[in-house]
Amino acid sequence: MPHRLHLETFGPVHALPILHYRLEFAQLVRQAVEHVKPDCIALELPPTLEAPFLRGVRRLPEISVLHYETAARAGRGETVYLLVEPADPLAEAARLALERAIPLRCVDVDTDSYPRHDEALPDPYAVQRLGLAPYYAEYRQAAAVPPGPEDRRRERGMAFRLQQLAKEYGRILFLCGMYHLERVKAEYGLPQAAPLERLRRSGVTLCNLHPDSCREVLGEFPFLSAVYELRRGPLPAEPADDSAGLRKRFSAFELVAGGKREVPEAEVLRRAIERSARHVGREGEFPDRQRCILRLFQEAARHYRQETGEPVHLWQKRAFFRFARNYALVNGMLLPDLFQLLAAARGCLDDNFAYAFWRLATCYPWQQVAADLPTITISPEELWGGARRIRFRPREKRHKGLSPLGFLKRKREKRPGEWLEGFDDPAVCSYPPEDVVIEEYGRFLKQKGALQLSEELSRTEPFTASLLDGIDLRETLRNLADGRIYVREQQRAKGGVGGVVVIFDDDRNNVKFPYRMTWLGEHDQESDMAFYATPPPDNVVGPGICRCEYGGFLLCYPPRRMMDVWHDPDYAFARSKAEVLLLAALDYSVEKHVVYVAARPPRSAFRLLAARLGKQIVYLPLGSLSPPKLKQLRVFHILHGHGKREIAADYIW
Incomplete structure (x- = not known):
């Protein structure tokens, strides 16, 4: 240096x-x-x-x-x-x-x-x-x-x-x-x-x-100024990592105690800044801007996961920093400014992450409205002569025709422990509207898998005597110098798609998604299902109603055939819950093909095993599917007793 x-x-x-x-x-x-x-x-x-x-x-x-x-x-x-x-x-x-x-x-x-x-x-x-x-x-x-x-x-x-x-x-x-x-x-x-x-x-x-003006008009954006201020003197103690976030969820034990003690947003952001101040350089050194931006991204990703349940993947992080770097270079700078970072956050992830990033980047813990001086509000145009504006809209679930403040009408506990009285029925069941959504998506994945098989079996050849299934314009243009026309023959894959496995998170350590369950279809249009998810007691949202998130699931049709796959000794050699679901799909599928959706393909041993069983695994990368749709699918509810279906709509939002 x-x-x-x-x-x-x-x-x-x-x-x-x-x-x-x-x-x-x-x-x-x-x-x-x-x-x-x-x-x-x-x-x-x-x-x-x-x-x-x-x-x-x-x-x-x-x-x-x-x-x-x-x-x-x-x-x-x-x-x-x-x-x-x-x-x-x-x-x-x-x-x-x-x-x-x-x-x-x-x-x-x-x-x-x-x-x-x-x-x-x-x-x-x-x-x-x-x-x-x-x-x-x-x-x-x-x-x-x-x-x-x-x-x-x-x-x-x-x-x-x-x-x-x-x-x-x-x-x-x-x-x-x-x-x-x-x-x-x-x-x-x-x-x-x-x-x-x-x-x-x-x-x-x-x-x-004014704190609102503080977010817009400082020479350095507030997060940098706050980290610099903390490192001027003795560093604060490392904040306790109690996973305190801005996400509203209640466990059964917290309900008995009268509800979760929510940490104020200002306190969560202050802890994030104090934690960052300790990790942007050795004690006695001053903060490096590049390290500050990295810590800002990491803390925003932590809050994003706490609020939405979605992690920031490595490929998203790589895309964010590559986009921000190129944006800065186009403007003749080495590192991006806050506007460029927000544009990268919105473009490479989504509006919810951009909002979490902005909220932390513009947080300055010491600024208050009440002060010993008159408080003034000024705009960037007044101070610097101009401003760049960016808009992002964090997605909030709303229903057409209802007030945007309808969530205020959502039912709440009248007394501590009231919702625990709804857990008197030992039987559990699903919420039918969510069943319809996931069955439709399962059919969509089957069609997508069949289409991919057809693409793999199609062939292109120069036109001689027959147009086959039509002219392949892409191949014809690619070989334009040859002066020949290429035609394409589509071949339909033999056999349909019987099982669908979707893996959101491998959870090899069995920490995040320890709850495992096998459900049988209730009627002829519903598949049997096996899944692993977050524990239901961790998020009680109503009397006998729990909110969970899938780590992975299996859909297999026709229904009422699947045994408890989690205790089947035939699958004991599987290394993870995702492999158990894939083995069950190969075992129970009556069709030749099984669709496997995950971040990475299965081990080669599974393709050999599928071939011995006369089956074939069709792999679809998780990143090729719509992220908003996957977020919607991951959330589901477990009801303790069929009678809860009549009141579930009042508590599920």
Whole structure:
């Protein structure tokens, strides 16, 4: 790792070139203070703003915004905003000066007519890898915006004040924007006069930033600022991993105790930030932006799984970071910003994950509406002159014609333990509307498997005497140079599809889906079913009604033939529950083909076993099916007694 710090020295002045509101430069300020051990710290701020700015610094980690009106030009004035946030190098320098009792001076010139510069700056993360010296050298070569009269006026004023400070202090640490530093250094070597400037500015107001605005207007998005703030001092204790999340579920024991003690959302997000702060680098090191983004993704994936029950798969993680990287490179950056990360989250996973990602990325635990200052709400357009907008819609199950607040009418326990009184019937049964859905999907998988078999048996050949089943346009275009037409012959697979096995999770450790059951079809249009799932007592949603999630299931038609496959000694050699279901499908299927849907194909030994039984396994990758449909299928309900079917609709949402 190269030495990242670089200081421009002239006289007793040690100047640190910075970019405002960037995490990497706030870290360099701390290194510069340790290296220089200054007698005085000079900031690129006008003295007229020093008092309110320092008050905002003393409020940190609560974020403040300083604002005032400029003098009217062309008939109207302009509102100027200055954020005081942890990841800003000027705020970090002022905090260090206050903590270590180092004299602090503001040396800039107060002006009303300073223009806005829009520069295409290189990614500040390059400083983390290359160091500040080559970064600053490249910046000086690429800087193309010529200085205006106000720039020259400010630079001469800063040079004059540094000359005055040099008479009083031996070592001065000067924080200056890269755009101005080279010319300030040149002006320092020349005689300078006191600048003609405003000595006092009225109407300067310091306000508390509203938490909602905090999510949108900070220079660094709130998660980064919060991690940086936590790593400034002693790291907090590792939060207990009690799997506390935002998902609403009740177990039988919790119902007896009066319901689950839900952890507030703010507390869950705070724990995630504290956990991240401990894992983005060794103690004493400052956070690396790339590691922070990785931890943000991991914590968002944890919340996503707690809320939806769906894990973030490795291929989704790979697609997310590849998309975000390419999006950043297209815009000339090394690492993506928050907008690009949200676009990747929505595109590579879904809107629910994008919402979980946004909620954590924009969480800043210390910001509150109630504060010792007036609270102000500002928009990105007011502060930065523009904004990029992204929309995502977390999916919530609604029924047409009902109020979107219909979930408020859902029945709840009137007293602790009321729902446990519904578990008086030892028999269990399914919920018929869910049976219809899963049977229809089973028929769909059978058709898809038969179509795949037909595709495998089809053949293409050059046209000679017969068109067979039609012209194969794809093959004809692929061999256009030959000047021949290709035709395709479709061959129907012999034998139908008898069994369907769908594996969502292998659960080889038997931890997540320990509940196993074999159900017989109740009528001629319903298949026999074997499955493994989450334990019913873990999620009681009504009297004698439990919500479960499949780890995997088997559908086999015709019904009323299947024995208890989980205790069949013929399947004792199976290594996992998924293999038990596949063996049962091969054993009970009256048709030649069995459809097997999983993340990975079965072992080759099963294909040999199927061939000996005169069967064939048709493998469909789980990723080739619709994720929203699979999410819908995974959830089902177990009712304790047929009588619960009459009231189940009141509790199943």
